[in-house]
Amino acid sequence: MAASLCEASGNRSLMIFPGALGDLICLGPVLRVLSRRSSEGQSGTTLELMARAELASFAVGRMGIARAHSIDRREIAGLFAADGDIATAAGFFGGFGRIYSFFAAEDSLFRSNLVSAATPATVSFHRFRPNGEGHIARTYLDEIAEGGAPLDSHIDILPEDIDGARAAIAGLGFHVARIVLIFPGSGGIHKNWPAENFVAMASMLAPPLQPIVVFGPAEHAMAPTIAPQLNSLRIPWISTPPLGTLAGLCRLAAAFVGNDSGVSHLAAAAGTPGIAIFGSTDPDRWRPLGNVRIVRASNLVNPSVSELVSQVREQTKIPRS
16 A cells, blocks of 8 residues: 555656746746656656646646646645644645645745655755746746756647637627737736727727737726727627636637737747737746737837737738728
8 A cells, every 4th residue: 555655656746836827838848848757757647736726727738737736725824834734734745756846935944844744755946937047938947957948838728728719709799700819908007008009909900800808807907997998899808718718719819919918928828929018028038939029118108009900910911901
């Protein structure tokens, strides 16, 4: 019995990661490398992810992840206390043979408790959003000594993602066309091109292009203002689709336009060509990886709406009218 338990533990690796959607997509190259390491090193070895619950679940089957775990588990919370319940934590973390933690790497108490709880697993700690030269995905690879690996952030789209996307499109009253997904928000207001510019751009996209504005958690504050404008212009919009459905929409779309945001990273990872608008943030470090044009927006005023429409037409190979 003890031997089989040890074998099962050795066949499981865990990644602990605290970031948001864009962070997770930028970690994608690391997940690909570790997934490949696991499969090459030992038959049946799996890579599991502990992250925000929605993100961990999304990564299963799409980013080389076999099983999801919430970073809000009580076993994690106990590792920050001097008198934490290490025995309970060991019941979970002791089930792994290898643990990579990009979480709380600077907290000595957490580090010590996790190592104790995971014994005899090998545990390593890595910096979240590490400093360094080049793209953030490259510095994540440097953290696991794989700096020369390809920046492969692609996600695998599941059949149910496409089914969900087609159902969402049908719910808007039209069939799949040359869709342009528009993401007007981001995790920081200071990074956003003006919302009214996105509305104006959507109104200028003529057939065969069909704009769809996507509101997610980042657009919660702006949605009540923008949605009535979109309705008056008869521009379809979707609010907070599941991440799998959104990934399917991205795969079906001809292009996307967004800010420096998590959904822009998701769209690029799904293989969608697009345009990402960058203001104060550095695209050399934070750009979406893929077929994406970076547009610099001085003070988030330029470029003009007409310039962006022209860029979309070029990106989707639609000639000027």
